[in-house]
Amino acid sequence: xxxxxxxxxxxxxxxxxxxxxxxxxxxxxxxxxxxxxxxxxxxxxxxxxxxxxxxxxxxxxxxxxxxxxxxxxxxxxxxxxxxxxxxxxxxxxxxxxxxxxxxxxxxxxxxxxxxxxxxxxxxxxxxxxxxxxxxxxxxxxxxxxxxxxxxxxxxxxxxxxxxxxxxxxxxxxxxxxxxxxxxxxxxxxxxxxxxxxxxxxxxxxxxxxxx
Amino acid sequence: xxxxxxxxxxxxxxxxxxxxxxxxxxxxxxxxxxxxxxxxxxxxxxxxxxxxxxxxxxxxxxxxxxxxxxxxxxxxxxxxxxxxxxxxxxxxxxxxxxxxxxxxxxxxxxxxxxxxxxxxxxxxxxxxxxxxxxxxxxxxxxxxxxxxxxxxxxxxxxxxxxxxxxxxxxxxxxxxxxxxxxxxxxxxxxxxxxxxxxxxxxxxxxxxxxx
DNA sequence: CCTACCGATCGGTAGG
DNA sequence: CCTACCGATCGGTAGG
Numbered sequence: 001x002x003x004x005x006x007x008x009x010x011x012x013x014x015x016x017x018x019x020x021x022x023x024x025x026x027x028x029x030x031x032x033x034x035x036x037x038x039x040x041x042x043x044x045x046x047x048x049x050x051x052x053x054x055x056x057x058x059x060x061x062x063x064x065x066x067x068x069x070x071x072x073x074x075x076x077x078x079x080x081x082x083x084x085x086x087x088x089x090x091x092x093x094x095x096x097x098x099x100x101x102x103x104x105x106x107x108x109x110x111x112x113x114x115x116x117x118x119x120x121x122x123x124x125x126x127x128x129x130x131x132x133x134x135x136x137x138x139x140x141x142x143x144x145x146x147x148x149x150x151x152x153x154x155x156x157x158x159x160x161x162x163x164x165x166x167x168x169x170x171x172x173x174x175x176x177x178x179x180x181x182x183x184x185x186x187x188x189x190x191x192x193x194x195x196x197x198x199x200x201x202x203x204x205x206x207x208x209x210x211x
Numbered sequence: 212x213x214x215x216x217x218x219x220x221x222x223x224x225x226x227x228x229x230x231x232x233x234x235x236x237x238x239x240x241x242x243x244x245x246x247x248x249x250x251x252x253x254x255x256x257x258x259x260x261x262x263x264x265x266x267x268x269x270x271x272x273x274x275x276x277x278x279x280x281x282x283x284x285x286x287x288x289x290x291x292x293x294x295x296x297x298x299x300x301x302x303x304x305x306x307x308x309x310x311x312x313x314x315x316x317x318x319x320x321x322x323x324x325x326x327x328x329x330x331x332x333x334x335x336x337x338x339x340x341x342x343x344x345x346x347x348x349x350x351x352x353x354x355x356x357x358x359x360x361x362x363x364x365x366x367x368x369x370x371x372x373x374x375x376x377x378x379x380x381x382x383x384x385x386x387x388x389x390x391x392x393x394x395x396x397x398x399x400x401x402x403x404x405x406x407x408x409x410x411x412x413x414x415x416x417x418x419x420x421x422x
Numbered sequence: 423c424c425t426a427c428c429g430a431t432c433g434g435t436a437g438g
Numbered sequence: 439c440c441t442a443c444c445g446a447t448c449g450g451t452a453g454g
Contacts, residue, residue, distance in 0.1 A: 041252035042341055045453060058423050060454065100420070126337075130249055162421045165414055169402075172395050173388055173414050180387025191380075203376055203384050207418025209311070210373045256433060268435075269443050277433065428454085435448070 027052065027062045031069040032119040040070060040123075041130075067133050074127065074137040077120035081144055084113040089151075100160035103151050104205065108197040110148075110178055115185060115193030122182040148175060177204050238263065238273045242280040243330040251281060251334075252341075278344055285338065285348040288331035292355055295324040300362075311371035314362050315416065319408040321359075321389055326396060326404030333393040359386055388415050 030051055034043045045066055049056045063069055088106040114121045124141065127134045149171040155161045161170060178200060185196060241262055245254045256277055260267040274280055299317040325332045335352065338345045360382040366372045372381060389411060396407060 037339065038341055039250060039252055039339055041250055044451085046451090055424055057425080057454085061423065066453065128248065128250060130253055160421075161419050162414075165410060165419065169410060170414065170419055173391075173411065174419065176391025176394060177384055177388040177415075179394070180384075180391045183387060183390070184383050199376060199380060200384065203373075203381070203418075204388075205418055205420050207414075207416055207420075208372050208376070208381055208385065209416050209418075210371075211422060255431080257431085265442095266444055267433090268445080271434065272442065430452085432451070433448105436446085438444090 024062050027059065028069060028072055029119070032073045032123055035070070035073070036119055036122050036126075039126075067131065070123070071133045071137075073120050073123050074133070077117055077124040078137060078140045078144070080113050080117045081110065081121070082140075084109045085144060085147055089147075098160060099151060099154035099158050100205075103155050103161075104201055106148065106151060107174065107178065107201045107204065110175070111181065111197035111200050112193045114178065114181055115187055115196055118182065118185065118187060125179050125182055145171070145175065174204055235273050238270065239280060239283055240330070243284045243334055246281070246284070247330055247333050247337075250337075278342065281334075282344045282348075284331050284334050285344070288328055288335040289348060289351045289355070291324045291328045292321065292332070293351075295320045296355060296358055300358075309371060310362060310365035310369050314366050314372075315412055317359065317362060318385065318389065318412045318415065321386070322392065322408035322411050323404045325389065325392055326398055326407055329393065329396065329398060336390050336393055356382070356386065385415055 027048070031043075031048055034048055034051060037043075038047070045059050046056045049059050052059070085106060088109040089102060091105060092102050124137060127137050127141075129135045129138050149168060152161065152171040152174065153167045156163055156167045156170070161167075181196070181200070185191070187193070191199070238259070242254075242259055245259055245262060248254075249258070256270050257267050260270050263270070296317060299320040300313060302316060303313050335348060338348050338352075340346045340349050360379060363372065363382040363385065364378045367374055367378045367381070372378075392407070392411070396402070398404070402410070
């Protein structure tokens with residue numbers, strides 16, 4: 001996407017000449033859906049144009065490049081996930097709250113973000129580092145994963161998670177389960193984001209076998 | 212791939228003239244690794260040729276098409292997974308074995324297959340139905356998932372899994388966790404397939420919080 | 423917002 | 439006549 005100009009005190013957005021057209025946000029949402037349905041590489045700008053009812057060239061009136069669409073989508077997911085973890089951790093900062101409670105809150109908040117930004121998060125989880133943009137997204141994602149792993153280690157250290165499972169293995173299984181939600185969860189189904197967050201947190205921490 | 216001729220009682224494999232060359236299996240393994248690293252669509256036959264030190268044309272001496280490579284890889288994964296479930300279920304067929312035990316065995320066996328056929332299973336789990344080959348693979352995968360879901364429903368029905376979690380949700384979380392292993396598990400790491408299978412089965416059924 | 427194009431590269435095949 | 443492979447190029451389509 002073009003850099004959105006900083007919010008100067010602009011008057012009302014000038015109605016552009018020509019057809020009403022599509023704004024950047026519409027193009028981006030449609031692109032993310034196509035990228036998820038067919039894969040980024042298998043999606044051509046022509047596919048996107050057809051989906052929007054535009055010509056291929058008109059797409060480039062709204063966006064600078066195909067990769068800029070990818071970059072904007074990945075930023076949306078990463079910004080939302082980072083903010084969610086900040087929120088979940090700050091909520092109990094300095095308190096007498098144990099690590100397990102902080103972990104529960106962080107898992108639940110991650111699931112809610114995944115549900116709320118499902119298309120962007122889905123795309124993020126499929127990135128393989130095929131370009132500079134993808135590699136930077138992977139680096140940001142690793143930083144997030146490391147914060148979560150630190151939290152899991154703290155919970156093991158305080159004795160509230162099993163000590164017969166390696167903490168890093170526990171982290172991977174925990175957030176592997178969360179991430180696997182993008183493969184089947186649909187927000188228009190019977191489960192809303194909150195119910196999903198509660199169910200996932202409970203199953204992954206307490207297990208499927210009744211206690 | 213070309214159909215491999217049925218195993219007739221051949222003598223020793225005749226040393227072929229010409230350069231030692233690469234056989235179909237080598238080409239397939241290399242292709243799967245590239246497909247996983249870069250994505251199927253982003254991998255060109257030229258990439259594969261370069262990796263093998265061959266010309267692009269020589270690839271087509273060994274395989275009929277790029278898609279035939281994909282098809283062979285997906286069949287490897289699907290055949291192995293189907294066989295594993297047959298094995299895990301037949302092992303206790305008709306016995307007095309409860310559904311939870313059969314489920315434990317099936318989860319463990321699925322993890323072992325995932326570890327043993329990691330590249331092919333990784334590729335399978337990334338298929339999005341972009342072609343006839345991919346759609347048929349997805350259909351086979353759905354049939355496997357349905358067998359697993361039936362097993363989970365039986366375990367809930369007999370009372371050995373929590374009844375406050377929907378059985379289909381439980382299935383999705385269970386096998387979502389298993390499938391997420393392809394994102395990080397490496398067979399040359401500290402965990403072998405058996406140890407991974409034990410750890411995953413235990414965490415996913417008993418939970419991370421100590422009992 | 424479109425038609426008309428570009429340099430390059432795609433999967434696959436030719437003859438030898 | 440074979441297997442194994444090559445340099446060159448096919449008709450079409452990619453992102454821009």
